[in-house]
Amino acid sequence: MSGASPARQVAFDTIRAVHESDAYANLLLPRxxxxxxxxxxxxxxxxxxxYGTLRRQGTYDAVIxxxxxRSIHDIDPPxxxxxxxxxHQLLSTRVASHAAVNESVELARSAGGRGAAGFANAVLRRVAxxxxxxxxxxxxxxAxxxxxxxxxxxxxxxxxxRAFRRALAAEGRADELHALLAADNASPRVTMAALPGIAEVPDGARRTPFSPVGFRLEGGDPEGLITSSGGTLRVQDEGSQLAALALTRAVPVRAGERWLDLCAGPGGKTAVLAAEALAHGAILEANEVSPARAGLVRQAIAGVPLRVEVSEQDGRVxxxxSPDAYDRILVDAPCTGLGALRRRPEARWRKxxxxxxxxxxxxxxxxRAAFTGLRPGGIVAYVTCSPHLAETASVVADLRRExxxxxxxxxxxxxxRSVSHSEPDLPEPADGSGRAQLWPHRHNTDAMSITLLRKRA
Structure with a gap:
């Protein structure tokens, strides 16, 4: 253990785990x-x-x-x-320079000995x-x-x-690039969902502008509220809420419909689908290829009094x-995650x-597999937490050509717009498609892409 303060030691250990073990800070840090x-x-x-260090890592590496x-690649990783x-403390916080330098030198000493401490001291004093x-x-x-x-x-x-610029340009909004990049580096406020038909937005909470089930607390730790509600009140980005509701509310639900959440982990959207299925008399099934993430799906839906079968198969299989079997399928596809860089700042360095x-x-x-599984007249929601055009418009265009x-x-x-309290700014893409693209800088959500496709009868 170093001579650094406990607060800085925990931050350092978390950052080390992110870089050394591909851990996710948002999962590791609370524990x-x-x-x-x-x-x-x-x-x-x-x-x-x-989070500040991880978000601004590229800038700080250039400074270092x-x-x-010398190249940062020649510096021992710890x-x-x-x-x-x-x-980060010297350039982006109000921490006193001597504290920032001394505490970080102690961390370097613990990681690499006296020589590392001397090197760190010289570099940080130069930065200061x-x-x-x-x-x-x-x-x-x-540059x-x-x-x-x-x-x-x-x-x-x-x-x-460059990917962000192209995605914004597809909406005629390339001039918003700087605002988007700045939004990625801002700490997002915690957004929560009250599962529809099961829970109500708590008194005193502030409703989110778009999702009818979204809200934000004025302060305090939401964990107690989540626990006391049995999971029917939960942390969830407003964009994720809208993605699930877009599928369930695209057209009226007929009792007895059969739904499938094909790539369900970790289960946030599954919980919204389950609540909607319960309210409308639909049957919901979920699938997640990773057993660990399938376990998270089961936890996420535990507060909904609806039996949901959770399978653990490759979604393509x-x-x-089950050809022509489902009325609605959610394909929340694995992606680069470029739309969630506010909440997962390390993701920008991993892809x-x-x-x-x-x-x-x-x-x-x-x-394609989801399209096969749809009954005639059924709807698939293709969703990615990425605005990258190759992952959004191009994937859908390929299916339409086939x-x-x-x-x-x-x-x-x-x-x-029909689901939302207020009308979100959603310009039509240049390709004329019906795709909806949400943005951190414009909607204060993750950059969620949502496409709705119906199989002709």
């Missing part, structure tokens, strides 16, 4: 805070240090490289994480000599292109910057094995453009 028994103030500091006069944590604005100027001058400059200053990989072809192939296979006039696209934007 680490509970084990550490930190005060409310220290827990808040730890949370800010962890300049201050150390020492690099201690430096990142220190740079210039203002945050100076360092932005330094890294801008080091080799305009896109690299934007990526370094907003802490996004260049390929993500599961749907195709590469080379990952996209494999993912789009899987997405296309899942959507099946021709067997499929009809519904206007997902109109459905979401």
């Amino acid at each position: 680490a805070l509970a084990r550490a028994g930190l005060s409310t103030a220290d827990a808040a500091l730890t949370t800010e240090l962890t 490289g300049l201050a150390a006069d 020492v690099l994480d201690a430096l990142r944590l220190g740079v 000599r210039d203002t945050p604005g100076d360092w932005i100027t330094h890294i801008e001058q080091s 080799r292109s305009d896109d690299e400059r934007l990526g370094l200053t907003t802490s996004h990989p260049v390929w993500v910057v 599961r749907a195709a094995a 590469a453009p080379t990952d996209v072809p494999e993912l789009t192939a899987l997405q296309g296979d899942l959507l 099946v021709g006039d067997q499929i009809e696209e519904l206007d997902a934007r109109a459905v979401i």
